[in-house]
Amino acid sequence: VTFFPAVLTLPAGGSATFFCNISIENNSGSEYSLNWYKEINNSQSQKIAGISRNNLQTRTEKYLLTNHTPAFKIEILNLHQHDSGSYYCGLITFFEPDKVMESNRSHLVVTAAPEKTNATDEPEMEEGNHPDYIKAVLLGILLLGGVIVLLIFGYLTITYRRGGYLWMMKCPDRISLQEEEKPPIASMSTVDYGVLEFQADQHTQMPPGTWPVDQTEYATIIFPEEKPVTPERGKKHQD
Template sequence: MSMERLCLIFCSICVSAVLVSNEVIKLSHTPVQLRVRLGEMAVFTCNLTALNFTPKDINWYRETNSTPFIKIADSKGTENKRLNITADWGQKKAVLYIKNVTLNDSGQYKCQHLYVDQNGEIFSSNTSVLIVENLHYLTTTVTDQTKQQVSAQHQLINKKAVIVTSVLLVLLLLLLSGIVTFLVWYKQRNKTPQPQLRHLEKPSQNSDVYTVDYGVLDFGNNQPYRKSAEISIQEQVEYATIMFP
């Protein structure tokens, strides 16, 4: 690195230090936080009413995470066609318009006025934050979050349904087991004991047996005349066969 470049860098640092040391916060920069969607317009207002004189110029600076505050526009004009400044010096007010914002426009903004007549005194404002939102990204993110929430709710509902179903099945099985046990116990309790049939059994009866007895029947004689004993005996004796079970 050449000595000339080193000297230039050193001088720039010194000038910046002097400017920072002379910086006075008197201006008001609004809004403090601005949130716009990608492609829309961002508007910042710099109020200079705290100055006891009428300024003739105004500068805007932006700071990002990767770069310090750098000048992006002034009241005399800018090369960036998306940036535009309108100033009303009588009202001590200047407005910065950023058209068709991009994600790179996000950062911190402030306005400054360099008062040359007072040994280069710098009047600066507070910083405002510009947030550029990607609507498509936000919609996708919200949709994904919604899907995740719905999925989590469905999983929770399914778990609850499984638990409830399992509990109901267990209770049903216990109820059926209790009913079966009660029926078996009730049946055994009301069962009539079998009597001892051994001594009540009747002796087996064989088939009917018929016996034959022979006897003599004596029939009286009602005849008035009398016969001889031999004839009387022959007439009065008859034979009959009687079968008794």
């Protein structure tokens, strides 16, 4: 009968697993049971659990036993520091009632449970990061809103331009009429101002006493607007 592993060191709150191998064959027909013991004060042994050949599994609040003949597994659950000590298994055969074959001893060391420092520090770090996280979220929302506004503005601009172009394509006559219906330009008559000088006839002899004083008179002549000469009118003029 062998018992292993030889040494286990585990923290409190976990579980420890040991295996016990026996040399009896399954087809031998012998009836037997397997017990586990814990040494107390290095002098006395205390039975903590047991399983028979025909049971596949036995469970208590503290121990879980599983039959994998020829190997048997024992799990010590919910470890505490007082579970530290030496353990071994003992094979009891019914054809030799008074004989117990004991295995070697294995030692279990249960250490104190680790302090949960990381679990408390991480929430503090997360709480410290909350303002930065909120700022990042708000910045992302603002950027997304700006992109949406730009897209809407671009869409409206393109739609407006397309609408004006389509209106021009559909109504070219209106545009040409508007261009043709410009206010008429009033024709202005050309006015030429000239100076007419009326002087006395040099050849007419006037008596010295009645010689008229030189006079200069001004007149305004308005020429009517010239009409274009048509072929018929030109012919009449020649006649």
